[in-house]
Amino acid sequence: MKLRGSDIVISIIAGMLLGAIIHLVIVLRIPAVARADAFTRHVGLGANGEAQLIPHDAKRTAGIGDDPAVARGVCAWDLHDGPVRVVMPSSGLVQTLSIHDRNGRVIYSLSDRAAVRGAVTLTIMTAAQQEERRLTQPDDAEDDAIEVVSPTGRGLAVIRAVTASPAWRERAARAILGVTCTPED
Amino acid sequence: MRLIVMTFITLLVAAITGFGSTWLALREQPPTGAVQLGQWRAWPSTGGPAIDPYARAIIQRSGALQLGTGEGVELVADLDSEGRPLSGDCVYDMTGPTPEARIWTLTATATGGKASGEPPSSLTSEGLLRGPGGALAIAIAATPEPGAWLRVPAGEPFRLTLRLYDSPTGFTTRPHVADQLTPVIRRRSCS
Numbered sequence: 569m570k571l572r573g574s575d576i577v578i579s580i581i582a583g584m585l586l587g588a589i590i591h592l593v594i595v596l597r598i599p600a601v602a603r604a605d606a607f608t609r610h611v612g613l614g615a616n617g618e619a620q621l622i623p624h625d626a627k628r629t630a631g632i633g634d635d636p637a638v639a640r641g642v643c644a645w646d647l648h649d650g651p652v653r654v655v656m657p658s659s660g661l662v663q664t665l666s667i668h669d670r671n672g673r674v675i676y677s678l679s680d681r682a683a684v685r686g687a688v689t690l691t692i693m694t695a696a697q698q699e700e701r702r703l704t705q706p707d708d709a710e711d712d713a714i715e716v717v718s719p720t721g722r723g724l725a726v727i728r729a730v731t732a733s734p735a736w737r738e739r740a741a742r743a744i745l746g747v748t749c750t751p752e753d
Numbered sequence: 754m755r756l757i758v759m760t761f762i763t764l765l766v767a768a769i770t771g772f773g774s775t776w777l778a779l780r781e782q783p784p785t786g787a788v789q790l791g792q793w794r795a796w797p798s799t800g801g802p803a804i805d806p807y808a809r810a811i812i813q814r815s816g817a818l819q820l821g822t823g824e825g826v827e828l829v830a831d832l833d834s835e836g837r838p839l840s841g842d843c844v845y846d847m848t849g850p851t852p853e854a855r856i857w858t859l860t861a862t863a864t865g866g867k868a869s870g871e872p873p874s875s876l877t878s879e880g881l882l883r884g885p886g887g888a889l890a891i892a893i894a895a896t897p898e899p900g901a902w903l904r905v906p907a908g909e910p911f912r913l914t915l916r917l918y919d920s921p922t923g924f925t926t927r928p929h930v931a932d933q934l935t936p937v938i939r940r941r942s943c944s
Binding site for chain 2: 677
């Protein structure tokens with residue numbers, strides 16, 4: 569009944585294999601179970617079809633994508649009632665737009681340099697909605713909108729405006745509040 | 754008895770290695786997918802749909818909104834030109850090639866992604882004081898310096914984040930990111 573050295577080695581190896589499985593499961597499951605993720609935090613912003621500012625939190629201004637010199641706004645979107653059109657008018661500031669899906673992936677991003685006739689316009693839709701558009705809309709329909717296909721039905725549109733100096737804060741805030749995200753008819 | 758002890762050892766080792774390695778991997782920066790650009794590091798996959806699983810776990814856990822590839826590039830430096838950790842006890846000079854971007858910002862924060870007690874300090878390329886001949890010359894120190902100065906918390910280790918907005922360095926447009934030239938952070942003196 570005595571424990572042999574080989575038993576301990578086998579136990580340790582088995583433990584490490586199990587540990588590796590635990591590691592993978594946790595890393596891959598976190599996005600699904602996280603409760604403080606950006607979508608959950610900001611889902612209430614932009615519900616009326618206009619982007620809202622994310623307040624600058626001095627305690628948190630350190631992490632990924634959080635630049636103290638950049639004003640950020642969010643418009644949460646929901647494709648349940650059809651595609652959503654996001655319009656970001658140019659303001660003269662360096663402005664960027666990124667579309668985040670429900671699971672923390674950036675599915676599309678661009679800057680105001682891509683603006684056509686003074687605004688960046690894109691339409692977020694599911695693959696099924698895109699298919700439907702293909703069938704119902706004529707090929708030569710005139711539309712400046714970029715089509716963004718989302719794997720999830722909900723997500724966030726994030727607008728950034730770079731403020732070169734604190735005096736530009738006001739202007740950046742106005743630029744962000746001018747972004748709309750409304751259901752397409 | 755032997756089986757019980759073996760099971761116990763197995764579970765103990767599994768718990769320690771499993772939870773320990775996960776904690777280490779998600780504590781701060783993604784352990785995989787980093788690209789080294791001079792003294793700076795970037796995680797190119799973070800800004801797109803094919804995001805690294807570690808980066809996604811870290812982002813989802815912290816509630817961060819990462820910069821999209823089409824928006825810009827985020828570069829991080831924790832070490833000086835000789836590989837020593839950046840410290841608020843020292844004075845540094847940041848010189849070298851100006852990053853290619855429509856606008857860029859340089860931010861000093863505490864390491865570990867936490868903010869230091871004071872509001873974070875940052876500089877932007879717009880209206881930046883330049884050295885002789887328009888060269889990039891930023892002094893990074895806890896106490897004021899002539900010219901362009903980035904304040905850092907005294908006596909604490911810090912991290913520099915360089916964000917290039919609307920940059921041709923974008924990982925989508927320039928696959929050879931390693932060719933990019935980035936500024937150098939040199940230690941001048943320490944107190």
